Amino acid sequence: MAGELYRRPIMFAVVATVVILIGTIVTMFFPMFTEGMHPRLENLKPYTALQLAGKDIYMREGCNNCHTQTVRPLRTEVMRYGEYSKAGEFAFDRPFLWGSKRTGPDLARIGGKYPDAWHYKHFENPQAFFAQSNMPKYGWLQSGKLDPAAMEAHMKVNGFPYTQEEMADLPSKTELDALVAYMQVIGTGVKKAVPVTVAAMAEEKNPLAGDPNAHERGEKVYEKECEACHGDDGRGGIGPRLTDDIWLNKEGDISDGRIYEIIANGTANGMPPYAGQLDKDKIWSLVSYIRHEQHKTK
Amino acid sequence: MNDYQYDHQTVKGFIVSSIFWGVVGILIGLWISVQMWKPEFNVPPFFTFGRLRVVHTNSLAFGLGIGAIFGISYYIAMRLTKRPLVFPKLARFHLYLFNAAIALAALSLFAGMNQTLEYAELEWPLDIGVVILWVIFAVNIFGTIIKRKDEQMYISLWYIIATVIAVAVLYIVNNLAVPASLTKSYSLFAGVNSANVQWWYGHNAVGFVFTTPILAMFYYFLPKSTGLPIYSHRLSIIAFWSLVFAYLWTGAHHLVYTPLPDWIQTLAIVFTLFLIAPSWGSVINGYYTVGTDWNKMQTHYLTKFFILGITFYGLQTVQGPTQAIRVVSQLIHYTDWVPGHVHMGTMGWVTMTTAASIYYIIPKIYGTEIYSIKAANVHFWLVLIGQLMFSITMWITGIQQGALWKATNADGSLKYTFMEGLVKNYPFWQLRTVAGVIFTVGMLFFIYNISMTIRKGKALAASRA
Amino acid sequence: MTEDFDSTNIEDFEAKDTARKLPIGWLILFWGLILWGIYYFVMYSPSISGWTQEKAYHESVKK
Known part of the structure; x- marks a missing residue:
C-alpha cells in the first residue's frame, strides 16, 4: 500500500526525486536543447x-x-x-x-x-x-x-x-x-529605433509664441532635463551652447519647428530623443525658453 | 545518552550561529534601506548598495535561514527517529564549516566576487564549500533516518528529505561555471537559457529553503507545542506531493514578458497558480489543528507564532501566484511591490516559525522553561507590526511606481520621467526604514530572551553538577 | 499533556486522521485551479491559440 512508502526512506527519496525532476526536465532541461534558447542576432558582436x-x-x-x-x-x-x-x-x-x-x-x-x-x-x-x-x-x-x-x-x-x-x-x-x-x-545588437519619432515639422510655428510665461515654464523643464549637459542658461557643457549663432546657424536659419524636432527626435551626435518623455507643451515651452535666452545674449 | 547530549550541542551551535548571522543580515538590511533614500550612506568600494544588498540577502537566507534549518532539522530528525545522529562528529564539523563558509561568503561579497545570479551570488570555490555542507547534512539526515528506531516517517521528515534532494539538484546545476581565476567565473549558460536556469533555481530556492524545511518545523512544532495532533494526515499527503511536484515548473514566472519563449512562461504561470492548492492544504491543516481548541492561542504562547506564521504563508502563496499572471506582472514587476512580497514571506512566515521553533527547542535542550513569556509576546507584536508596515508600504510604493511608469498624457507621451517617479518613493522608503527598526527591536527581544534562557539553563546545570 | 504527542503514536494518529475527509472547499480549490490552468494554457500557448507576447504588443501599438 501507499503507506509502505513512508516506512522506506530510500524508496521515498527515489520517488521524491522523480517527482521533482519532471518539472525540471520539461521547463529547464529540455528547452536547453531547443534552438529557441540559443538565438544570436546577426550583427551581435562579441565583447572587446x-x-x-x-x-x-x-x-x-x-x-x-x-x-x-x-x-x-x-x-x-x-x-x-x-x-x-x-x-x-x-x-x-x-x-x-x-x-x-x-x-x-x-x-x-x-x-x-x-x-x-x-x-x-x-x-x-x-x-x-x-x-x-x-x-x-x-x-x-x-x-x-x-x-x-x-x-x-x-x-x-x-x-x-x-x-x-x-x-x-x-x-x-x-x-x-x-x-x-x-x-x-549594451543593446546595440539591435538596430537603434527612436522610441517616438516626430515627423518633420520644421515649418511649424510655436503655438506658445504669444505666451509671455512660456519661457518661464520652459526654464523649469530645462533645469530638470537639459541643464546637466547644456549648462546654466544654455551656455553649453557636454552638449553644445544653445544661445549662440554657431549652433543655431549650423543648419542654416534654424526654425522653431526644427528645434522642436531636435528635442523630440534627438541627433546622431549624442542628443537623446525626448518625445517619449516630454509632452508637446513642455517641448514647445523649451523652444520658447531657448529663444528667450538667445535674445538675452544678443 | 551522551551522544545525544553531544548532538544537542551541535543543534544549539547552529541556532546560536544562525542568530548571529541574522543580526548581521538585519543590520545590513537597515543600512541599505537608508541608502535607498540617502545615497550618502554609500561608502565605496565595499559598502555600496550593489554590494551590500547581496550580503544582506545571503547572510539572511543562508546564515539565518539555512543555519536554523540545519540545526532544527537535526533536532527534529533525532526526535522523530528516536536516536542520536549517525555521525555526531561529522555534524560538529558541519557546524564549523558552515560558519567558516558564511564568513567567507560575506567577505567575498563585500569584495565584489559576485556571479550576479540572484541567491547564487557566491563564486565557485565557495559553491564547492556549500555543496560539501549539504552533502554532510544529507549523509547525516539519511543515515539517521535509515537507522531509525521508529518505523513510520512523520511528515516533517518527508519535507526534510525533499529539501535535501531539491537543493542538491538546484544548487549544483545553477552554479555550473567555467572558472577564469580563483575569484571569477563565467556561467556555463548564456543569455536566455541562463535566465531560465537561474529562475528555475531562484524560485525553487524559495520553495525548498523558505518553504519545505519551514513546513517541516511547522508540522512538528505546532503539535508539539499545543499537544494537538495535525488535523488531517490525508491532506498532508496530498499537499506534500502536489507541492513538490508543482514547484519545479514555476521559475519562469520571474521572467514574464522577457524574451524567454512564451510557452515556458505560460506553463510557469499555470503551475504557479496551481500552487495555491497545496500551500493552502497546509494552511487549512494548521487552522483545523488549532481549530479543535482555539483556547491554545491564549494558553500556549507559541501557538500564535505558528498560526500567524502559517497565515502569512497563506497570504504569501496567494499573492505570489497572483503576481505571476501577465496582467498583474505588467504593473508590479520590477517595482518595490516585489520586496514587499518577499519580506512578508521571510519576516512573517519564515522568521516567525523559525523563532517559535527555537523558543521551543532551547528550553528543552537545557531542561528549563523559557526566560520570559512576556518578552516573547513583546517580540511577537513588534515583529508583526514591523513586518506589516514594511510590506504594506512597499505594496503601495510598487503600485504607485507601476502606475507612474505607465501613465500617459492626452497626446500619448509619457506623463512622468523616471526621476519624477523615483522621487515619489522617498517617503515610503523612509517609512520602510522605520518599519525595519521596529522589526529589529522585536528581534532584539527574541535574542535577549533566548540568551537569558541559555544562561538560566547553564546555571541550572551547574547547580546540579 | 503537551508532551503526549510524539512519534511513538504517529501510526495510531495516522490511522485516525486518514479517515478524515478532505475539506470540500479545498477540493474545489484544487480541481478549480487545475481547470483554470488548462484554460490559461490553451489561451496563452503560441502553438495552440496562436497568442504571442510580440503579437499582443504590436496590436496594442496599432490602437
Whole structure:
C-alpha cells in the first residue's frame, strides 16, 4: 500500500526525486536543447576586452541589483526605453544580466543614448544631473587599473577573439573607462529605433509664441532635463551652447519647428530623443525658453 | 545518552550561529534601506548598495535561514527517529564549516566576487564549500533516518528529505561555471537559457529553503507545542506531493514578458497558480489543528507564532501566484511591490516559525522553561507590526511606481520621467526604514530572551553538577 | 499533556486522521485551479491559440 512508502526512506527519496525532476526536465532541461534558447542576432558582436572588463565591473558592483536590462514588449515601456528586448541580443552574456528590480531605469538601450562625456560625469556625480537621484557615486573607479593578464584569461573563457594590441592598450585605461565602454555597447545588437519619432515639422510655428510665461515654464523643464549637459542658461557643457549663432546657424536659419524636432527626435551626435518623455507643451515651452535666452545674449 | 547530549550541542551551535548571522543580515538590511533614500550612506568600494544588498540577502537566507534549518532539522530528525545522529562528529564539523563558509561568503561579497545570479551570488570555490555542507547534512539526515528506531516517517521528515534532494539538484546545476581565476567565473549558460536556469533555481530556492524545511518545523512544532495532533494526515499527503511536484515548473514566472519563449512562461504561470492548492492544504491543516481548541492561542504562547506564521504563508502563496499572471506582472514587476512580497514571506512566515521553533527547542535542550513569556509576546507584536508596515508600504510604493511608469498624457507621451517617479518613493522608503527598526527591536527581544534562557539553563546545570 | 504527542503514536494518529475527509472547499480549490490552468494554457500557448507576447504588443501599438 501507499503507506509502505513512508516506512522506506530510500524508496521515498527515489520517488521524491522523480517527482521533482519532471518539472525540471520539461521547463529547464529540455528547452536547453531547443534552438529557441540559443538565438544570436546577426550583427551581435562579441565583447572587446575593454567592454568585457566593463561588464565584469558591472557584475562586481552589483549594478543588476538596481537596473534591469530587458525592455518588455509593452507600449509605454517601449516608449520610455526603446525597442523591446530580443532573445538574440544576449548570446554573449554569461550569465544574463536582466535583473529583477528597477530602482534605477532599465539599461537595455543605454548604449549610444548619451555621449561618453555624459557617462563620465554621471558616474562621478549622478546628483549633478538629477539632484534627487539615489544612485551612489562611482568616480572612484577612475583609480582602478585593468589587468591585461586577467582579462586575457576572461576573454579565453568566454571564447571572444582579441588582439595583443588590444591587451597592450588596457593598462592605459581605468575601470571607469571600461564601464563606460560597456555602457555604450549594451543593446546595440539591435538596430537603434527612436522610441517616438516626430515627423518633420520644421515649418511649424510655436503655438506658445504669444505666451509671455512660456519661457518661464520652459526654464523649469530645462533645469530638470537639459541643464546637466547644456549648462546654466544654455551656455553649453557636454552638449553644445544653445544661445549662440554657431549652433543655431549650423543648419542654416534654424526654425522653431526644427528645434522642436531636435528635442523630440534627438541627433546622431549624442542628443537623446525626448518625445517619449516630454509632452508637446513642455517641448514647445523649451523652444520658447531657448529663444528667450538667445535674445538675452544678443 | 551522551551522544545525544553531544548532538544537542551541535543543534544549539547552529541556532546560536544562525542568530548571529541574522543580526548581521538585519543590520545590513537597515543600512541599505537608508541608502535607498540617502545615497550618502554609500561608502565605496565595499559598502555600496550593489554590494551590500547581496550580503544582506545571503547572510539572511543562508546564515539565518539555512543555519536554523540545519540545526532544527537535526533536532527534529533525532526526535522523530528516536536516536542520536549517525555521525555526531561529522555534524560538529558541519557546524564549523558552515560558519567558516558564511564568513567567507560575506567577505567575498563585500569584495565584489559576485556571479550576479540572484541567491547564487557566491563564486565557485565557495559553491564547492556549500555543496560539501549539504552533502554532510544529507549523509547525516539519511543515515539517521535509515537507522531509525521508529518505523513510520512523520511528515516533517518527508519535507526534510525533499529539501535535501531539491537543493542538491538546484544548487549544483545553477552554479555550473567555467572558472577564469580563483575569484571569477563565467556561467556555463548564456543569455536566455541562463535566465531560465537561474529562475528555475531562484524560485525553487524559495520553495525548498523558505518553504519545505519551514513546513517541516511547522508540522512538528505546532503539535508539539499545543499537544494537538495535525488535523488531517490525508491532506498532508496530498499537499506534500502536489507541492513538490508543482514547484519545479514555476521559475519562469520571474521572467514574464522577457524574451524567454512564451510557452515556458505560460506553463510557469499555470503551475504557479496551481500552487495555491497545496500551500493552502497546509494552511487549512494548521487552522483545523488549532481549530479543535482555539483556547491554545491564549494558553500556549507559541501557538500564535505558528498560526500567524502559517497565515502569512497563506497570504504569501496567494499573492505570489497572483503576481505571476501577465496582467498583474505588467504593473508590479520590477517595482518595490516585489520586496514587499518577499519580506512578508521571510519576516512573517519564515522568521516567525523559525523563532517559535527555537523558543521551543532551547528550553528543552537545557531542561528549563523559557526566560520570559512576556518578552516573547513583546517580540511577537513588534515583529508583526514591523513586518506589516514594511510590506504594506512597499505594496503601495510598487503600485504607485507601476502606475507612474505607465501613465500617459492626452497626446500619448509619457506623463512622468523616471526621476519624477523615483522621487515619489522617498517617503515610503523612509517609512520602510522605520518599519525595519521596529522589526529589529522585536528581534532584539527574541535574542535577549533566548540568551537569558541559555544562561538560566547553564546555571541550572551547574547547580546540579 | 503537551508532551503526549510524539512519534511513538504517529501510526495510531495516522490511522485516525486518514479517515478524515478532505475539506470540500479545498477540493474545489484544487480541481478549480487545475481547470483554470488548462484554460490559461490553451489561451496563452503560441502553438495552440496562436497568442504571442510580440503579437499582443504590436496590436496594442496599432490602437
